[in-house]
Each structure stands twice: as C-alpha cells, then as structure tokens.
Amino acid sequence: MTGVGSDPHPPLLYPDYRATRARAPSRPLADLRPTLTELTGPVLGEGRVSEGDNDLTAQHEGEPQGERIIVHGRVRESSGRAVPDTLVEVWQCNAAGRYRHAGDQHPAPLDPNFTGVGRCLTDAEGRFRFVTIKPGAYPWRNHPNAWRPAHIHFSLFGRAFTQRLVTQLYFPGDPLCPYDPIFNAVRDPAARELLVCRFDLEQAVPDWALAYEFDIVLRETPFE
Amino acid sequence: MTLQETPSQTVGPYFAIGMTWDDGTFVVPEGTQGALWLSGRVFDGEGATIPDAIVETWQAGPDGRFGEGFRGFGRSPTDEHGRWGVLTLKPGPVDDQAPHVDLAVYARGLLRQVMTRLYFPDEERRNAADPVLSGLDADARATLVAERSPEGYTMDIHLQGPHATAFFAF
Numbered sequence: 001m002t003g004v005g006s007d008p009h010p011p012l013l014y015p016d017y018r019a020t021r022a023r024a025p026s027r028p029l030a031d032l033r034p035t036l037t038e039l040t041g042p043v044l045g046e047g048r049v050s051e052g053d054n055d056l057t058a059q060h061e062g063e064p065q066g067e068r069i070i071v072h073g074r075v076r077e078s079s080g081r082a083v084p085d086t087l088v089e090v091w092q093c094n095a096a097g098r099y100r101h102a103g104d105q106h107p108a109p110l111d112p113n114f115t116g117v118g119r120c121l122t123d124a125e126g127r128f129r130f131v132t133i134k135p136g137a138y139p140w141r142n143h144p145n146a147w148r149p150a151h152i153h154f155s156l157f158g159r160a161f162t163q164r165l166v167t168q169l170y171f172p173g174d175p176l177c178p179y180d181p182i183f184n185a186v187r188d189p190a191a192r193e194l195l196v197c198r199f200d201l202e203q204a205v206p207d208w209a210l211a212y213e214f215d216i217v218l219r220e221t222p223f224e
Numbered sequence: 225m226t227l228q229e230t231p232s233q234t235v236g237p238y239f240a241i242g243m244t245w246d247d248g249t250f251v252v253p254e255g256t257q258g259a260l261w262l263s264g265r266v267f268d269g270e271g272a273t274i275p276d277a278i279v280e281t282w283q284a285g286p287d288g289r290f291g292e293g294f295r296g297f298g299r300s301p302t303d304e305h306g307r308w309g310v311l312t313l314k315p316g317p318v319d320d321q322a323p324h325v326d327l328a329v330y331a332r333g334l335l336r337q338v339m340t341r342l343y344f345p346d347e348e349r350r351n352a353a354d355p356v357l358s359g360l361d362a363d364a365r366a367t368l369v370a371e372r373s374p375e376g377y378t379m380d381i382h383l384q385g386p387h388a389t390a391f392f393a394f
Contacts, residue, residue: 012335019333021269022269022384023268023334024383025391026269029392030390030393035319035355037283037290037321038394040291041297077227078226079227091242091243101238101240153242155235182234192231217229218229
C-alpha cells in the first residue's frame with residue numbers, strides 16, 4: 001500500500017503495456033529542484049472555451065447515439081484546496097467504441113452527431129460538468145484479444161507546469177478493467193480506484209440522464 | 225486534509241481529438257517581431273521517429289517573466305516525420321538560470337508525460353553557470369542544448385538509445 005503523498009503514478013516502463021518498451025525513457029530521470037519555470041503555468045481562460053463546449057451531445061444537428069450521461073466532479077490539490085478557473089479538456093470514442101480519428105480502424109460505425117471532444121473551465125469551487133454519452137469498449141493490438149475498458153480522457157492544467165495531469169476516467173464495475181494493462185500500470189490498487197468514477201444517482205436528471213462523479217486531485221503546488 | 229493525487233494515464237493514440245488547438249503551435253502570432261521556431265523530432269528506442277507524440281512548451285518571455293501578456297505555452301503534435309515545432313520568442317534568463325524552455329512530451333506508450341528542457345547554444349556563459357545544467361553530467365547536459373537552424377533552434381528528443389535525452393523527475 002502506497003501512503004498518501006508518495007508517487008501514485010504508473011512506472012514509465014510497464015512491459016505488459018507493450019508500447020512502453022520502446023518509449024519509456026532509458027536514462028534514469030535526473031533530479032530537478034523546481035524553479036520558477038516549474039512552479040508557474042499557463043493561464044488559459046475564457047478564450048479557450050466556447051458556450052456549449054461542455055455538452056458533447058449538442059455539437060451537431062442531431063443527438064448522438066448512446067446512453068446520455070452527466071460526468072461531474074471537483075478539481076482540488078492534495079491539501080483539499082479547490083483549483084478554480086482551470087481548463088479541463090476531455091476526449092473519448094463514441095458509443096460504438098470508435099474515435100473520430102484517421103488512425104482508428106476499428107470496424108465500428110462513426111456517429112455523424114458525435115465528435116467526442118469537450119472543454120470547460122472549473123468554477124470558483126473547482127467544479128466541472130460535462131454532458132456526453134457513455135463511450136464503448138474497443139479492441140486494440142497490445143496482445144491477443146485485447147480490449148480497452150470504456151474510458152474518457154481528461155487533461156488538466158492546474159496552476160503550475162509540473163501540476164499538469166493527463167489521465168483517464170473508467171466506469172465502476174467494468175469487467176475489462178482487471179485485464180487492462182494501462183489501468184493496471186498504476187500499481188497501487190487504492191490509487192487505481194481513484195481512476196474509477198462513482199455512480200451518482202443523486203445528480204441524475206430524472207427521465208433524462210444518469211450521472212457519474214469523478215473527483216480529480218492534482219499534486220500540491222509546492223511554493224505555498 | 226490530505227487527498228491522494230490522481231494517477232496519470234497515457235494520452236493514447238487519439239489525443240489530437242482533445243489536446244490540439246488551431247493556434248497551439250503559435251506561442252506568438254506569425255509576424256511577431258523576433259519570433260523564431262523551436263523545433264525537433266521525437267525518436268523511440270528503435271531509432272524510429274514518433275508520429276503520434278505531442279510536445280508542450282512553457283517558458284518565460286524575453287524579459288525573464290512568466291505571463292505578463294505573453295502566453296508562454298505552446299503545444300505541437302508531431303507530424304508524420306516525428307517533427308514538432310512552436311513559434312515563439314527567445315526567453316530571457318530566469319533568476320540565476322540561463323534562458324531555457326521546459327518541454328513535456330506525451331505519447332501513446334508514455335504512461336505519464338516526460339519533462340525536459342531546451343537550452344540555447346549561443347548562451348555558453350550563462351549555460352555554464354546554470355544550476356539545473358550544472359547538476360547533470362556532461363553527456364546528459366549536451367542533450368539539452370539546441371542547435372541553430374535557419375528558422376530558429378532545433379533539438380531532437382530521444383526517449384531511449386545512445387543519444388537518450390535527459391529527462392527530469394517532477
């Protein structure tokens with residue numbers, strides 16, 4: 001069990017995830033006492049987000065196929081302090097498990113009403129909220145009969161360049177998670193569970209959409 | 225209260241859907257006085273260029289300050305030849321550090337971004353006194369100093385191999 005405050009991140013080399021073998025840095029990481037460059041970060045405000053960018057179901061003429069869901073949560077630092085006004089970027093495949101990307105050759109249908117990209121800024125309490133559809137599972141070539149569990153990619157900025165976090169949200173009870181080398185690259189089971197969102201019936205909108213809560217904790221800004 | 229930090233996961237092969245911006249490679253707009261290209265290629269351990277990485281950059285402005293009307297941040301997906309590039313201004317010295325740009329590389333196969341720095345070849349005196357460069361052996365140090373190019377400066381990033389770039393823990 002890894003204690004609070006220790007490094008929760010996956011190792012860069014995790015051979016079960018095959019692509020790490022030729023890409024994980026071979027030279028041992030050098031120490032860097034953070035300087036002002038690492039303790040500051042870009043301020044990306046209103047100009048980066050347009051009205052409606054947090055609703056992935058309303059970017060086309062019609063509604064996308066699939067199960068409409070709400071994904072909401074808070075961005076905080078490990079001290080518990082909220083991270084307000086920070087850019088949250090998400091991307092995902094459609095309900096059939098297909099990304100709108102030239103590199104995705106999975107023979108599942110594209111959805112003309114779904115791009116799969118969302119953005120928002122957190123509010124004063126660090127909260128964000130997206131409306132989307134539940135992404136599908138899809139096969140990949142890591143090993144025979146390999147399938148990615150349903151997931152949504154999240155990119156967060158925080159206040160400092162070294163706080164920057166890109167991660168993935170998974171869904172509770174997904175039977176593919178135990179087989180997924182990317183999920184399991186996080187070695188500490190308790191830390192791994194932080195990647196699984198919580199089914200949130202209270203935030204569901206009756207007769208319209210179920211909801212999931214995904215809280216995100218960024219490394220403490222080290223200068224305060 | 226102490227909350228456990230959320231673990232990182234790879235950006236995967238399809239990050240371009242959510243992590244690219246039309247003006248991502250333009251830290252400053254084209255035509256800006258003094259603008260230059262910082263560019264390079266990203267290589268894997270087999271010596272192949274990586275066409276599905278994204279490089280993010282963060283730096284001070286020419287006055288050595290962060291923010292203050294200067295975006296300072298760039299992001300460039302690599303092209304089919306593994307090449308990244310951002311149009312920016314050369315940073316000034318930051319405190320006692322030589323001019324430098326922080327680089328973070330994200331890709332399929334990287335479970336977390338890797339962090340390095342770009343230094344400038346025409347800053348020999350400041351580079352020699354830089355506290356971060358001074359903490360590295362000569363071999364590692366050399367991997368962080370860019371070369372002049374017709375449009376600015378260029379620095380290749382090697383994730384592995386005999387030319388492996390020095391990356392920093394953070």
